[in-house]
Amino acid sequence: MTNAPEPQPRASLPSQYAPAEVESARYERWVADGRFRAETDSDKPAYCIVIPPPNVTGNLHVGHAFEHTLIDTVIRRKRMQGFEALWQPGMDHAGIATQNVVERKLASEGVSRHDLGREAFVEKVWQWKEESGGQILDQMKRLGDSVDWDRERFTMDEGLSRAVRTIFKRLYDDELIYRAERIINWCPRCQTAISDIEVDHSDDDGELVSIRYGDGENAIVVATTRAETMLGDTAVAVHPGDERYRHLVGTEIELPLTGRRIPIVADEHVDPEFGTGAVKVTPAHDPNDFEIGRRHGLPSITVMDERAVITAHGPFLGLDRFEARPAIVAxxxxxxxxxxxxxxxxxxVGHCSRCKTTIEPRLSKQWFVKVAPLAKEAGDAVRDGRVKVSPPEMEKRYFAWVDNLHDWCISRQLWWGHRIPIWHGPNGEQVCLAEGEEPPAGYVQDPDVLDTWFSSALWPFSTMGWPDETPDLAKFYPNAILLTGYDILFFWVARMMMFGLYAFKDAEPAKAIPFGEIVLHGMVRDQFGKKMSKSFGNTIDPIEWMDRYGADSLRFTLALGANPGVDVPIGEDWVQASRNFCNKLWNATRFALISGATTEGELPAAEGLSTPDRWILSRLNHTIAAVDEFYADYEFAKLSDTLRHFAWDDVCDWYLELIKPVLAEGGVAAERTRRVLGEVLETLLRLLHPLIPFVTEELWLALTRGDQLGESVMTAPWPAPREAYLDDVAEARVTAIQRVVGEIRRFRSDQGVKPSQRVSTRLTGLDSAGIGGDEALIRALARLGEPGDDFAETASLAIDGDVTVAFDTRGTIDVAAERARLAKDRTAAEKELEQCRRKLGNEGFLGKAPENVVAGIREREAAAAAAIERITAALAALPEG
RNA sequence: GCGCGCGUAGCUCAGUGGGAGAGCAUCCGCCUUACAAGCGGAGGGUCGCAGGUUCGAAACCUGCCGCGCGCACCA
Known part of the structure; x- marks a missing residue:
């Protein structure tokens, strides 16, 4: 296939996991073996997710790492579940950002794009893209993204560009695209229009200047934060009900500095409570004023050019808007x-989201999408359940947006992007051409390009070959889910919905949606929950963390924090903890290999197995079921935590310790346990694989010897819970063992007994506690010695009324420590008893609470009373001082 | 201004009507032959405040305080 290096099979494992040694080779192997490939003609059911297309100029930041971890986890599990799973990769062309990058590069060579001309400039951009663009794609490989690289797409590809032209033509013909002169958001630095959502608003320090217009009795005072726009005023507006100004409505006053005479009009928009209740009206430089102007038939006077330099004749001509302001005030x-x-x-104040320049509202002719009918469909698709939003709370945000949309300004005064397929005739005619049509002689194409999101909105199906009826569309469309950040909901999710529903409006219902579910995740924050920002200096570089701790550690940390729709804090301590977890798994597998664990042969039936074996298999099967449920709700944090808990606490801390004596013993029992151990670990590795693909693959291959067979955990089946191994009896029994061992360990620790010291003990009452056969296990875990002939009890420990442990601590008993421990236990028991009695003394409780609750409290009361009695006796039996 | 969300251990977060939890951090003791990236043990919380509903509230309702976010307006 390719000459990817062959990862070396391991005869034995070193005592520490070194991610750097395995990750990149493992990834290349997966790619070489075609593990990520999705086959269009497969018989398996399809499961497809398109990547929320990253920006071609971008690098992998921790937000991508988060999103990709979640998507990859979903996709890998679906693949294991037997779906033909496709994660569709690619990038968008990021019109403004990319053009900026290339223009900056040219500027450093002293060249402007205008020097080159449009065609040569676009050629330069393509060249830049080939040489320097798409760094993020290689970084995705570091993370382990199992995308189908053979299907990589770019929004400027010919196929996707055809999709853009096609939908434009359809929308145009349906009169859902129109051209109009409107106030739009203009970035004087990027020199293009941008849409409402590309404007970031912030509260900035400005000035509010009150200016007297006119003189004498007709004078009227207006307040403004933008004095420089007064050059373009064409009216003063007051509220129609405002008595103060009623007599002035319909009159004219002189506009200072210009000598022009402007009318005073009455308009409902004016708030009489604000300032003087009179507003200057500049229709060419303010969206509200534009509307007022329209209502009153006022002229619009543009006083700035596209660089926001004053063009009005007079002393201010040529001044930048920010220079003009103080000059005019002066x-x-x-x-x-x-x-x-x-x-x-x-x-x-609005700022360009790309370059932070203050937005200048500008009157200009632009292309718009008439969104009302499209947005209605997009809202309805969620309202009637065709598309689900997860978590459901996010629906409100979606509706709030979709139901209150303004028309979408889609034209950009750029050269990099999809050029608008409209040709203008010499007499103002305009024609939208279909594929293959030639413009009439003398017609020239509209110079503008489309908003990048116009093409991103088509991504869910343009990547599959739309508008052709391709086998890919037949197989993989609609997408199963779209998983992205809630901050992106408006940027492209809503737009993908609008265009997806429109493009497939005549398709059968099952095909007529872009995806079945919108799954929204939160933002990555720092370890204190603060938003990451370059200016605050709390950003992190996911690549650097992967270098240091491995991709799996980063992934697991992000997954552990991923509560649905909620922001996820991340800190280096936590990545370290995840690294430790990977290492724990590594060593558990290492132990298994040393101990002869096997995955070969049938798993013995539960009846023939030891208590620890039955217990761990029961726990495993509960874990599988829980994990499946959490996946259904995209509860990544809970499923990760469940698996961590099972792996670390149940398997490593208890099961491995419980079976050590059995393995040491040898024989048939050991043989069965080796099989169970192999089963448990192998299944655990499969369960963890979607989350932490690298280390699990490494360990799975070592454990199953699958490396010699060309296998991969990637294609191993997703575990199914087996009810035959659920075992309440074994679970109760191990819980009892854990309780006894825990109490003995606490006693030892309080007494200052060294862990290495085998304390001679005599255990009684195990039978009545239901763990009569488990004394050897308890002795091993609690590090107890057998009582010798000279056994002399120096301390006694009563546990839950049944079990008593008599210790011979050879006179070294710390009486004060023991008294303190017992006193503490008694206080706790007394508190418990008091609480129970208070409830049981309450007739309302006895009368209205369910029976099982009352019975539970009675049990607790009895247990607490018994404990107090036991502890009191133990205290009395202690020697003095 | 409208809307949404949050306030639980030092930090970050689970917990939605019946015994306050996890990870990290802290303290004590251990190299107990899978793992010191480890093992055992411990400490630590009037669940933001005030009312209410209920036999019973961290959870449900109301108000207040504080924090975050979105949308609109801001002359």
Whole structure:
């Protein structure tokens, strides 16, 4: 296939896991073996997720790492479950960002894009993309993303571009795309229009200046934060019900500095409570003013160019908007027209989300999508359950957006992107051409390109060959889920919904949605729950952490924090803990291998197995069932924690310790246990594989000898719970053993007995506690010695009324420590008793609480009373001082 | 301004009507031959505040305080 290096099979494992030694070779092997490939003609049911396309200029940040971990986990499990699982990779062309990158590069060579011309510039961008773009793709490999690389797509590919042109034409013909002169968000630095959601608002320090317009009785005072726009004022507006100004409505006043005369109009939009209740109206530079202007037939006077430099004739001509502002205020002050000034005046200011430049509302001719009918469909698809939102609380946000959409400005004054398929005729005609059609002579194509999200919105099906009816679409569409951040809900999820529903509106219902479920995750935050930001200096580099701790550690940490729809904090301590967990697994497997664990042959029936074997198999099967349930709700944190708990606490801390004596004993019992041990570990590795693919593959191959057979845990079946191995009796028994061992360990620790010291003891009452046959196990785990002929009891420990442990501590009993321990236990028991008695003395409780609850409290009361009696006796039996 | 969410151990978070939990951090003791990236043990919380519903509230309701987020407006 390829010449990917062959990872070396391991005869034995070193005592520490070294991720760096296995990860990259393992990934290349997976790719070489075609493990990630999805076959269109497969008989298996399809399960497809398209990658939320990353930006071609981007690098893998921890947010990607988080999202990809979750998607990869889902995809790997589905693959193991027997689905033809496709994770579709690719990138979007990021119009503004990419053009910026290439323009900056050119600028450093002293060249502008205009020097090159459109065609040559676009050629340069493609060249840049080939040489430097898409670094994120290699970084995804570090993470272990099991995407089908043979299907990589880019929004500017010919096929995807055809999808863009096709849907544009359809929308245009359906009159859902139109061109209009409107106030749009203009970035004077990027020199393009941007959509509402590409504007970030922040509360900034500004100024509020009150200016007197007109003179004498007709004077009226307006307040503004943008004095420079007054050059373009074409009216002053007041509220129609405002008595103060009623007599002025319909009159004209002189606009200072310009000599122009402007009318005073009455408009409902004006808030009479704010400021003086009078507003200057600049229709060409403010969206609200534009609306007022429309209602009153006012002219729009543009006073700035596309770089936000003043174009109005006069002394301010050529000044930047921020230079013009103080200059104009100064000029007005000179005329005595400034009646009040407030600085700083904090108000919301929009910034370009790409370059942070202050947005300039600008009157210009742009292309828009008429979203109302599309958004209605997008809302309805969720409302009527065709598309599910997970977690469901997020629906509200979705509806709030989709039900209140403004039309979407889709034209961008850029060169990099999909050029709008409209040709303009010499007399203002416009025609939208279908594929293969030639424009009439003399027509020129619209110079603008489309918003990048216009093409991203098609991603769920353009990647599969739409508008052709391809086998891929037949097999994999609609996508099973779209998994992405809640912050992206509006950026492309809603748009994918709108376009997906529109493009497939005539398809059969099962095909008419882009995905069955929208799964939303939170944002990655730092270890204190703070938002990560470069200025705050709390960002982390996922690559660096993978270098240090391995990809699995990063993945597991992120998965452990992934509560649905909730932000996930991450810190280095936690990645370290995950690294430790991987190492724990490593060593558990190492122990298994040393102990001769096997995965070959039938698993013995439960009846023939020891208590620990039956217990761990029961726990394993409960764990499988729990994990499956958590997956159904995308509860990654809970399923990860469940698996960690099972692996570390049940398997490593208890099971392995419980079977050591059995293995040492040898014989048939040991043989059965070796088989169970192999089964438990092998299943655990399969369960963990979607979360931590690298270490599990390494260990699974070592454990199953699968490396010699060309196998992979990736294609091993996902575990199914086996009810025959659920065993309440064994679980109760081990719980009792754990209780006894725990109490003995506490006694030892309180007494300062060294872990290495075998304390001579005599155990009684194990039979009545139901663990009569388990004395040897208890002795091993609690490190107890057999009582000799000279056994002399120096201390006694009563556990839960049944079991008594008599210790011969050879006179070294620490009476004070023991008294303190017993006193503490008695206090706890007394508190418990008091609580129980209070409830049982309450007639309301006895009368209304369910029987089983009352019975439970009675049991607890009895247990507490017995404990107090026992402890009191033990205290009395202690020697003095 | 409208809406949503959150407030539980030092930190980060689970826990949605019946004995306050986890991981990390802290303290004590251990190299007990899978693992010191480990093992055993321990300490630590009036569950934001105040009312209410209930036999019973961390959980349900109301109000308040604090924090975060989204949307709109901000002349």
């Amino acid at each position: 000029a007005l002050r000179e005329q005595g027209r400034i009646v009040a000034e407030k600085r700083p005046y904090v108000h919301a």
